């Protein structure tokens with residue numbers, strides 16, 4: 001397996017704006033848990049977006065899962081996203097669907113039989129401690145519970161890579177803990193590679209994690 005992410009002198013700029021990222025060079029190997037920090041507006045979300053094809057690579061080179069991201073579009077992009085789990089701060093759950101069906105979504109798209117989708121959704125809802133809410137609808141849940149559903153959904157199809165943007169930004173301590181534990185578990189038990197944009201690295205991650213930091217458009221390896 002090639003490195004999960006390889007970035008060489010990446011530049012990222014919004015149209016008619018100065019580059020947000022002027023130089024990002026880094027490698028992420030399979031099974032790594034990586035935090036990306038930086039001041040507000042430093043370009044963390046922008047960098048994350050470039051890794052799932054939502055931000056054009058303006059210079060340099062990047063590959064994700066061995067796929068060249070410089071000119072990715074159409075079916076190639078669709079295929080890549082099917083193997084990545086993406087978690088935003090604003091959950092993006094489907095309101096008209098039950099919690100369980102929301103978690104089943106990536107598996108439904110991938111064409112798995114319904115009983116397989118349901119069994120996997122039930123397993124993940126247990127991991128995020130929401131089995132008792134499987135039949136509820138997103139708007140009947142608290143913000144923290146919705147984010148835990150989004151996290152379960154992001155993991156449902158066993159992605160090789162999770163990209164999470166401030167996954168605990170709005171959450172209370174309990175929901176934050178559940179989210180971090182789930183990410184840690186996916187990383188340890190399934191070797192899922194995880195990249196998390198955050199303002200604060202939680203204390204439970206004291207040992208082996210990697211830490212990248214963006215400052216003035218340049219990405220630095222802290223460890």
Ligand SMILES: Nc1ncnc2c1ncn2[C@@H]1O[C@H](COP(=O)(O)OP(=O)(O)OP(=O)(O)O)[C@@H](O)[C@H]1O
Pocket residue numbers: 014017020038039040041042043044045046047
């Ligand atoms: N669609 C856009 N068009 C133009 N500029 C944008 C756009 N989206 C973001 N920016 C700018 O790019 C810069 C980086 O934004 P980004 O969201 O990546 O920062 P961030 O580090 O994730 O910030 P925060 O920690 O506050 O979420 C900011 O100056 C922002 O204003």
